[in-house]
Ligand SMILES: Cc1cc2nc3c(=O)[nH]c(=O)nc-3n(C[C@H](O)[C@H](O)[C@H](O)COP(=O)(O)O)c2cc1C
């Protein structure tokens with residue numbers, strides 16, 4: 060996949076590109092609704108001998124326009140790139156979202172970012188908006204197209220009558236409903252990070268853990284214990300993850316919870332390595348135990364429960 064990063068104003072003209080079908084949106088999480096939009100663009104492109112393309116924006120409009128301080132993203136930009144690449148798209152445009160870009164009139168956006176890129180077909184969801192104050196919609200797009208391109212509107216993708224959206228999935232993950240998040244994303248919710256040093260207490264209680272440092276922009280699920288898979292160097296292991304503050308040992312809560320995984324049948328030294336955790340099911344809340352034995356008994360049960368879950372699913 061070719062990646063083209065640009066900021067406003069850009070210098071591209073139609074002659075720089077082959078004809079293409081373009082899917083438009085922010086696409087945080089690349090969930091099932093997004094997948095439908097992106098795959099529709101791919102389908103139209105291949106039926107018409109065009110290149111398939113996606114245009115996304117970075118950073119998130121709500122953050123740039125200061126409507127939200129931080130987003131708690133489902134994907135970092137590089138995770139989003141990887142997921143879009145896996146869908147088999149030819150070109151990804153990443154437009155820097157700035158106040159100047161946000162103030163483009165709808166017609167200017169269409170002229171400069173669709174027609175100038177030799178786009179012959181646009182695909183977006185029913186609620187996609189463009190241009191200053193989001194005044195452009197799928198209803199105004201034919202007018203702004205100057206008859207230079209066609210468009211396809213993807214109807215609302217729902218689950219139980221609810222629109223599948225990045226915001227819905229964020230709320231679901233915030234309450235630890237990982238099976239529901241899995242259904243809406245079309246894959247388990249996964250966070251990537253680096254293995255860091257913990258307090259080295261885990262091994263002394265018979266449950267060594269890999270502590271993972273995750274980018275601050277990324278949404279971390281509700282605190283608690285989860286059945287997870289842990290991936291490292293293309294290999295996947297099962298495990299149990301605790302997200303929390305370890306109240307059994309710590310008197311004070313740190314600013315952010317630790318994320319640690321006891322990986323089953325694994326004994327390697329992996330500090331500094333890149334790894335990812337996929338969350339399948341929340342097993343329980345984190346507790347303050349009155350003894351280390353009680354904690355050990357509970358983690359033993361957590362492990363059994365996780366193994367049972369993976370046997371059945
Ligand atoms: C599956 C699992 C469940 C855990 N549950 C709790 C808990 O309920 N309460 C708690 O205080 N610590 C809990 N812990 C955290 C342990 O206290 C922690 O792994 C241990 O203190 C080692 O920490 P360290 O890696 O920083 O050395 C859990 C850890 C795991 C792996």
Ligand SMILES: Nc1ncnc2c1ncn2[C@@H]1O[C@H](COP(=O)(O)OP(=O)(O)OP(=O)(O)O)[C@@H](O)[C@H]1O
Pocket residue numbers: 083084085086087092093096182183184185186187213214215216217222223224225226227
């Ligand atoms: N459930 C859905 N059904 C159809 N199209 C969708 C759906 N969700 C998003 N889209 C479309 O996918 C593109 C990207 O959407 P966008 O990034 O705004 O995500 P969203 O999931 O709607 O997020 P948010 O929760 O931030 O509104 C847009 O064209 C949008 O209209």
